């Protein structure tokens with residue numbers, strides 16, 4: 001066992017375990033820090049026990065969100081210990097010089113995040129509505145709002161001249177859509193288009209001789225979702241619909257238009273975020289690198305990371321993800337469920353955690369006790 005003790009002075013070596021903390025429902029409820037979140041994180045920092053924050057949330061650049069959280073939780077944090085829903089999108093270099101559509105979030109903050117990731121041409125549904133208000137008749141009352149941050153489109157929507165019309169090469173839902181109607185309409189327009197060219201309809205749609213009955217078989221762009229959460233723990237006392245709610249609504253429209261999965265026409269999409277493996281792989285890489293930096297700062301010898309305590313409030317994302325993640329380094333991810341978010345005390349969670357506790361401080365106390 002690593003030399004680990006409860007004295008206020010940090011131990012001479014880094015332990016062989018670390019933590020991954022979910023944010024909403026574990027550390028905060030919307031903008032309100034949870035009562036013992038500060039105590040838990042500052043204790044770990046005093047003991048030099050590494051941790052990362054791993055959230056299905058997003059909507060801001062990592063540096064801005066981490067600054068907000070550091071102030072709210074009154075603990076020093078930096079982007080090396082922080083993974084949010086869309087963070088992995090920053091690595092998709094193949095789209096950086098192409099035209100992408102980014103959906104969701106407040107105003108066009110997610111567009112600006114994508115641009116800070118290096119994406120050169122980013123279009124939003126608000127840009128499209130501002131340029132062509134008729135694209136969605138039911139958001140006319142929101143035009144003044146959109147006009148405050150929309151930008152001119154890089155090309156017109158002109159179905160009579162497809163070669164010069166606006167072509168979308170990938171669609172990314174970065175954060176929870178604020179205008180489900182407009183966003184559903186525009187994504188549907190892209191998915192049924194000819195090769196992602198807005199304003200066109202693919203001749204292949206409905207062609208039963210083609211796979212997927214022709215739908216999304218005509219060069220249409222990939223559709224990425226950053227967060228599968230159907231529900232999440234916000235300020236309200238009951239869980240709220242998350243980005244997974246928007247995706248389910250879109251799937252319903254898709255099914256109505258194409259017959260959907262029942263009719264053999266699945267909506268082709270890529271969904272990342274907890275509980276999916278790519279997000280846990282990305283998070284483990286980030287944690288290992290962060291821990292290595294801590295070791296170097298204190299010239300400790302590099303001990304292998306044996307266990308990661310995944311502390312979360314949502315059985316569908318945090319617990320399922322922690323339980324099913326099979327680390328390539330042989331690290332054991334131990335899921336710990338708290339009762340301060342989506343999961344309600346006294347109910348049986350759909351996915352069984354290694355341990356269930358009251359709040360984040362109980363989770364840290366229990367885990368550290370396991371390591372003594």
Ligand code: G3P
Nearest residue numbers: 023024055056057229232
């Ligand atoms: O949009 C945020 C919500 O989906 C949950 O985030 O921090 O509980 O993974 P988190």
Ligand code: MG
Nearest residue numbers: 022024025313
């Ligand atoms: Mg949560």
